[in-house]
Amino acid sequence: MEQLISKLKEQIIKELNLEDMTPGDIETDAPLFGEGLGLDSIDALSLIVLLEREYGIKIKDSATGKKALSSVKSMAEFINENK
Numbered sequence: 001m002e003q004l005i006s007k008l009k010e011q012i013i014k015e016l017n018l019e020d021m022t023p024g025d026i027e028t029d030a031p032l033f034g035e036g037l038g039l040d041s042i043d044a045l046s047l048i049v050l051l052e053r054e055y056g057i058k059i060k061d062s063a064t065g066k067k068a069l070s071s072v073k074s075m076a077e078f079i080n081e082n083k
Helices: 002-015 041-055 062-068 072-082
Strands: none
Touching (some): 002 041, 041 062, 062 072
């Protein structure tokens, strides 16, 4: 799980062009949207594409997406549950 979380942090930085951040800057349990990392709806679409491209996982509805993309940890758990 820790390896997946580290990989996700690197992928998020690359996918969203967060050039001034390192994986250590992203807290595993911190919210990705709003007060946490401060991502927006465009970033959410990029993360959905990342999950489909890298892990072959499709998010079928907004409720699932909101839960899966709430933090790096929730993304890792979602990937593990849907492999």
